[in-house]
Amino acid sequence: MTSHISPRLTVGFDLDMTLIDSRPGIKAAWQAVSAKTGAFIDADLAITRLGPPLEEELAYWFPEEEIPAMRDLYRELYPAHAIERTPAMAGAREAVKAVQALGGRAIVVTAKNEPNARQHLDHLGIEADAVIGWLWAEAKAKALQEYGAQVYVGDHIGDVRGARTAGALSVAVATGPCAASELREAGADVVLDDLTALPEWLEEYARTLGAV
Known part of the structure; x- marks a missing residue:
């Protein structure tokens, strides 16, 4: 697999019920x-x-x-x-832009097939730096490690498992089928109500990396 030079900050995002209300x-x-x-x-x-x-x-x-x-x-x-029926989740565009504003990369790692994932993002004007499809739960670690992601944001306990397998910080948003308590029990490091809380958290986290 091709390796990528990773910036100081790379954040992965799940797609369904994290960035988009599918x-x-x-x-x-x-x-x-x-x-x-x-x-x-x-x-x-x-x-x-x-x-x-x-x-x-x-x-x-x-x-x-x-x-x-x-x-x-x-x-x-x-x-x-x-595609046209699917809106962005609250704070989705802002969350992606917050990563990029810190000089980092925002990548999307999803179980959805990649062409449809890209269509959703294009339709909604969410400009990710990379989109990797067809990966679920622990298999997401493959892409997260390839891109050097320090953080993975998702709404499902499968996303928590993917982050932990990759050695990335698991940031969970309680906007999908898994309750906040379930996400915590699965091992999420951080649980937010939704993506609107991510930019503030991210700025503080980036300071710990010396990224700002």
Whole structure:
């Protein structure tokens, strides 16, 4: 894997329910899959389980042998149904810009497939320095270590595990399916209500690195 020269500060961000409120778009995508296939999918239930890879959710609604085809169908339908419906989370743009204002890099490391992740960020005007997709939980450590991330920000206990595996500080935001208490129990080093609190915390953290 290509190595990267890391600045003093590199912060990784999860995507779904950390930078973007993907529930409206994902709900619409599941409804489109249901309409296309005739299969029953409880889209309202599906959006309460955001975080893990797509295949895990598909397994609730389709036999194992159909999952690869349904995964491809979902990803084919996703852009037309999900991108425009998905807003940024409160403070998302400001959080990314706060990292960059300190001379650092803000990277997005997500389980979502990379092309769709990039479309979301482009649509919302969130300018990340790198986007790495298809990585979930502990596997996120691969990208975090490659880019030299000291911090990883996410909303799920899988994000906490990814940060800890990478040796990065786990900053959790209680904006997804995991409660603040659950994130703490999973080992998050810092738990914030949402991203609006990140710039202030980040400035203080950067001082400990001598980055400002």
